[in-house]
Amino acid sequence: MNVISDPDANSATARLTHLARLEAESIHILREIVAETEKPVMLYSVGKDSAVMLHLARKAFYPATPPFPLLHVDTTWKFRAMYELRDRAARAAGMELLVHRNPDALRDGINPFDHGGLHTDLWKTEGLKQALDLHGFDAAFGGARRDEEKSRAKERIFSFRSAAHRWDPKQQRPELWSLYNARKAKGESIRVFPLSNWTELDVWQYILAEGIEIVPLYFAALRPTIIRDGLMLMVDDARFKFRPGEEVVERSIRFRTLGCYPLTGAVESRADTLPAIIQEMLLTTTSERQGRAIDHDQSASMEKKKQEGYF
Amino acid sequence: MPADSLAKAGATPSAPPAGNAYRPHDLIGTDIDLYLRQQQSKSLLRFITCGSVDDGKSTLIGRLLYDSKMIFEDQLAALEADSKRHGTQGQGIDFALLVDGLAAEREQGITIDVAYRFFSTDKRKLIVADTPGHEQYTRNMVTGASTADLAVILIDARKGVLTQTRRHSFLVHLLGIRHIVLAINKMDLVGFDEARFEAILADYRAFATEIGITHFTAIPVSGLGGDNIASQSARMDWYRGPSLIHHLETVPVDADALARQPFRMPVQWVNRPHSDFRGFAGQIAQGEVRPGDEMRLVPSGRTSRVRRIVTMDGDLPLAQAGQSVTLCLADEVDCARGEWLTSADAPAEAADQFEASLVWMAGESLVPGRAYWLKLGTRTIAARIAAPKYEIDVNTLTHAAARTLALNSIGVVEITTEAPIPFEAYAQNRALGGFVLIDRITNATLAAGMIHFALRRASNVHWQAIEISREAHAAQKGQSPRLLWFTGLSGSGKSTIANLVEKKLHALGRHSFLLDGDNIRHGLNKDLGFTEADRIENIRRIGEVARLMTDAGLIVLTAFISPFRAERDMIRERMPAGEFVEIFVDTPLEVAESRDVKGLYKKARAGALRNFTGIDSPYEPPLCPEIRIDTMAMTPETAAQIIVDYLAAGQSLFE
Numbered sequence: 001m002n003v004i005s006d007p008d009a010n011s012a013t014a015r016l017t018h019l020a021r022l023e024a025e026s027i028h029i030l031r032e033i034v035a036e037t038e039k040p041v042m043l044y045s046v047g048k049d050s051a052v053m054l055h056l057a058r059k060a061f062y063p064a065t066p067p068f069p070l071l072h073v074d075t076t077w078k079f080r081a082m083y084e085l086r087d088r089a090a091r092a093a094g095m096e097l098l099v100h101r102n103p104d105a106l107r108d109g110i111n112p113f114d115h116g117g118l119h120t121d122l123w124k125t126e127g128l129k130q131a132l133d134l135h136g137f138d139a140a141f142g143g144a145r146r147d148e149e150k151s152r153a154k155e156r157i158f159s160f161r162s163a164a165h166r167w168d169p170k171q172q173r174p175e176l177w178s179l180y181n182a183r184k185a186k187g188e189s190i191r192v193f194p195l196s197n198w199t200e201l202d203v204w205q206y207i208l209a210e211g212i213e214i215v216p217l218y219f220a221a222l223r224p225t226i227i228r229d230g231l232m233l234m235v236d237d238a239r240f241k242f243r244p245g246e247e248v249v250e251r252s253i254r255f256r257t258l259g260c261y262p263l264t265g266a267v268e269s270r271a272d273t274l275p276a277i278i279q280e281m282l283l284t285t286t287s288e289r290q291g292r293a294i295d296h297d298q299s300a301s302m303e304k305k306k307q308e309g310y311f
Numbered sequence: 312m313p314a315d316s317l318a319k320a321g322a323t324p325s326a327p328p329a330g331n332a333y334r335p336h337d338l339i340g341t342d343i344d345l346y347l348r349q350q351q352s353k354s355l356l357r358f359i360t361c362g363s364v365d366d367g368k369s370t371l372i373g374r375l376l377y378d379s380k381m382i383f384e385d386q387l388a389a390l391e392a393d394s395k396r397h398g399t400q401g402q403g404i405d406f407a408l409l410v411d412g413l414a415a416e417r418e419q420g421i422t423i424d425v426a427y428r429f430f431s432t433d434k435r436k437l438i439v440a441d442t443p444g445h446e447q448y449t450r451n452m453v454t455g456a457s458t459a460d461l462a463v464i465l466i467d468a469r470k471g472v473l474t475q476t477r478r479h480s481f482l483v484h485l486l487g488i489r490h491i492v493l494a495i496n497k498m499d500l501v502g503f504d505e506a507r508f509e510a511i512l513a514d515y516r517a518f519a520t521e522i523g524i525t526h527f528t529a530i531p532v533s534g535l536g537g538d539n540i541a542s543q544s545a546r547m548d549w550y551r552g553p554s555l556i557h558h559l560e561t562v563p564v565d566a567d568a569l570a571r572q573p574f575r576m577p578v579q580w581v582n583r584p585h586s587d588f589r590g591f592a593g594q595i596a597q598g599e600v601r602p603g604d605e606m607r608l609v610p611s612g613r614t615s616r617v618r619r620i621v622t623m624d625g626d627l628p629l630a631q632a633g634q635s636v637t638l639c640l641a642d643e644v645d646c647a648r649g650e651w652l653t654s655a656d657a658p659a660e661a662a663d664q665f666e667a668s669l670v671w672m673a674g675e676s677l678v679p680g681r682a683y684w685l686k687l688g689t690r691t692i693a694a695r696i697a698a699p700k701y702e703i704d705v706n707t708l709t710h711a712a713a714r715t716l717a718l719n720s721i722g723v724v725e726i727t728t729e730a731p732i733p734f735e736a737y738a739q740n741r742a743l744g745g746f747v748l749i750d751r752i753t754n755a756t757l758a759a760g761m762i763h764f765a766l767r768r769a770s771n772v773h774w775q776a777i778e779i780s781r782e783a784h785a786a787q788k789g790q791s792p793r794l795l796w797f798t799g800l801s802g803s804g805k806s807t808i809a810n811l812v813e814k815k816l817h818a819l820g821r822h823s824f825l826l827d828g829d830n831i832r833h834g835l836n837k838d839l840g841f842t843e844a845d846r847i848e849n850i851r852r853i854g855e856v857a858r859l860m861t862d863a864g865l866i867v868l869t870a871f872i873s874p875f876r877a878e879r880d881m882i883r884e885r886m887p888a889g890e891f892v893e894i895f896v897d898t899p900l901e902v903a904e905s906r907d908v909k910g911l912y913k914k915a916r917a918g919a920l921r922n923f924t925g926i927d928s929p930y931e932p933p934l935c936p937e938i939r940i941d942t943m944a945m946t947p948e949t950a951a952q953i954i955v956d957y958l959a960a961g962q963s964l965f966e
Contacts, residue, residue: 002351002352003634015354015564016354016355016631016633016634017351017352017353017354017355018353018354018355018435018436019351019353020633020634021355021633022355023635024594024633024634024635025635027594027635028579028594028635031579031580031592031593031635032579032689034580035579035580035648035689058623059622059623059624060592060635061582061592062621062622062623062637063582063584063588063590063621063623064582064583064584065584146427146429147428147429153426153427153428153441154424154425154426154427173755173756174425174450174451174453174454174672174756174759175454176453176454176457176458176745176747176759177457177458177741177742177745178458178594178742179686179687179745179746179747181686181747181749181754181756183684183749183754184754185754196427197427197429197438199429199431199436201431202436205347205350205351208347209351275343275344275347276343278343278347279339279340279343282339283339283340
């Protein structure tokens with residue numbers, strides 16, 4: 001990565017590039033949490049933001065292994081390619097990988113085909129709370145960015161949750177300079193967002209500059225698809241429940257975000273390199289999260305989810 | 312393209328002229344690789360916008376996002392729907408809705424917090440802190456300004472320089488922002504009149520000079536119409552200066568200048584993966600560093616040389632302000648989180664008394680004398696604040712005497728830290744002179760502070776080496792020292808029980824001493840009254856005296872109401888683990904009041920006695936005392952025996 005930007009005409013000083021500044025800030029945040037909390041964990045969802053966050057963690061603590069485990073809150077419905085990269089990335093980092101699957105959801109066979117919103121609630125929201133309580137983590141790193149959604153623009157970098165994991169927008173602490181107050185009462189926990197100030201474009205540029213491995217699904221390839229309710233879905237395994245009349249068609253597609261495969265919409269694309277992806281992103285006219293069914297109901301829906309404990 | 316999508320979404324007359332929008336670079340379509348190479352050397356600028364809803368601030372930010380193509384079709388469609396429901400622009404697109412975030416706030420039609428927005432031009436990534444202009448939210452503006460390199464102060468061209476303009480300018484200046492843009496907005500509503508612009512400019516210049524702002528850039532704009540936002544407006548050909556975006560793209564970033572100052576890095580974390588590696592991790596706050604550079608650690612004063620600058624991408628020959636690095640030193644020196652690595656030829660100073668500006672950010676007001684946590688750099692330390700020297704009225708900018716600081720008030724104070732800490736003046740370096748105060752009980756962030764200067768240098772103060780240790784004192788008496796801290800309401804029975812305990816200890820041949828109101832209030836503390844601050848100082852002194860007595864090997868008993876948890880906990884923390892025994896003499900207020908041995912409750916109820924605990928001053932019961940005495944359930948004699956038994960059960964007290 002370029003660290004020093006070209007000096008401009010007004011000044012002879014070397015300047016750090018925007019990516020160098022973002023990287024330094026994220027590393028500072030990661031180290032603060034390790035220094036000031038007892039049992040941190042990194043939520044690892046296998047997406048591109050998680051990949052960047054993991055990469056930053058390895059840099060922050062090098063030559064030591066990052067002093068916390070990775071936690072994947074699994075829904076059992078992720079793309080197969082995600083599981084493959086997850087295990088490989090954890091091994092490469094030398095970090096412990098914890099996988100949590102909500103036992104209640106597992107028992108009741110909760111799935112995205114039959115249970116709609118309940119699927120996300122039980123597997124992800126409940127699953128996350130269970131995993132944090134089970135291991136007694138007092139700080140959890142997440143890859144959320146402020147540019148993703150309107151209500152996130154106001155989210156702090158250190159976001160405090162009550163013992164019941166509730167988020168109270170009125171009780172959040174002011175964050176000044178690069179001073180983060182990580183003190184908390186027993187039972188309270190902090191969600192920490194080291195990528196808060198990154199944009200989608202920054203994430204892609206950093207992946208390109210640092211050569212970070214990401215799930216191949218981000219790159220265009222011929223894949224089996226169907227179209228349902230306006231979303232283009234990929235038929236990733238034999239569990240896919242077809243509706244009458246649905247026909248699998250091979251299309252050149254890629255994904256802009258990754259989640260549970262039956263809920264994640266693909267876009268038709270020929271972009272099979274990082275520069276092509278970035279080019280497509282810069283020329284496109286719809287925002288990133290549109291591919292996720294979760295945000296569609298209302299523009300304030302993310303905020304409701306957050307108050308309930310969704311990451 | 313934005314104009315097309317707007318048309319598709321059903322544009323209205325308030326839609327911006329198509330030719331005015333900031334367009335993505337042509338290279339994106341033609342040569343993406345070259346474009347990306349150019350993008351790699353972009354710099355970063357953070358700025359804040361100050362103004363009220365009425366000044367069109369949110370509209371301006373929405374406009375910047377729109378013109379730099381940060382708004383997508385789906386967002387635009389959602390925006391159009393929202394505009395019809397909540398908008399203030401009739402059937403037009405309300406850009407303000409793009410940036411007003413949380414649902415509850417949107418219902419009220421006002422932004423109430425700090426929101427961060429991102430946009431990017433071909434030269435720079437820009438992060439804007441959007442903060443409310445409403446009077447009671449000084450706190451939010453100060454938060455947003457703390458990370459900003461530049462401030463855009465909005466003025467409604469119809470209204471000119473208002474009280475809030477002065478307030479915003481003062482806060483921006485207080486927070487050390489050196490680049491100020493005066494955006495004179497709504498020029499469309501004054502007929503793009505140059506004379507109006509010049510008049511406002513003259514007004515502002517007079518005021519700015521008064522408060523010490525020497526330099527600012529004024530730009531006439533229309534957020535609604537996009538004039539002078541992305542490109543120069545044809546409707547104001549009399550204006551020759553830069554457009555707002557052009558200015559944001561080219562103004563120098565302060566952080567870069569810090570690279571030329573002497574080296575400073577607060578140690579954040581000590582990296583010890585194995586016995587052969589010991590690195591000091593931190594973000595360089597000032598200066599640059601190369602292997603071989605001589606370092607002085609502050610405050611310890613130890614010195615060494617930089618051996619390596621370690622990163623995952625290989626060792627670096629040079630690192631500069633802003634980078635997060637790991638430094639290895641040539642010698643095995645002790646250095647913990649909170650210490651600073653500083654250049655040996657221009658080392659940082661350490662001090663334990665400072666003058667500082669303080670912005671109070673919490674509902675609970677400042678309590679002079681109380682211990683708070685102070686976090687500066689990577690160091691968190693106990694600190695006390697004397698009564699403010701004065702408070703500054705942000706509207707009139709006049710100074711007034713003050714006993715405390717309440718939410719959103721700003722004052723100048725003297726601060727004492729428990730031990731010397733390294734620092735720089737805030738004016739020199741924001742990261743090294745800015746601090747926050749944290750409540751020791753609730754952990755809330757209470758205030759933001761900016762160090763002006765040290766009141767005295769701590770470097771010459773050395774502890775006298777003590778030859779006879781506290782262990783030696785205790786061993787001579789054949790006992791383990793203890794501090795039995797009785798707390799409870801007036802008339803709860805603290806003194807009665809404490810006296811009985813001391814008699815029993817005496818009979819057992821133990822060396823003890825009882826501190827109570829009679830022997831303290833008439834001597835050591837006779838200069839103190841009963842205000843909250845005085846009561847805190849009273850307890851602090853008692854705690855210190857008691858602690859010295861335990862150093863002498865004594866079992867000390869104290870019998871004071873000591874109503875505040877923070878002070879009791881502070882004394883506990885000053886004691887070796889296990890030596891502080893908190894005894895809660897628990898008597899309900901009605902019972903204590905009905906006993907009223909000294910007739911004090913009667914006086915307090917009659918209003919003759921102010922700040923009386925339980926009546927017009929709170930009592931905070933201990934959350935987990937070592938011993939709780941329920942005086943309704945036992946006699947003082949039984950209570951005393953329970954306490955003596957507790958002491959006897961504790962290890963070596965009565966061996």
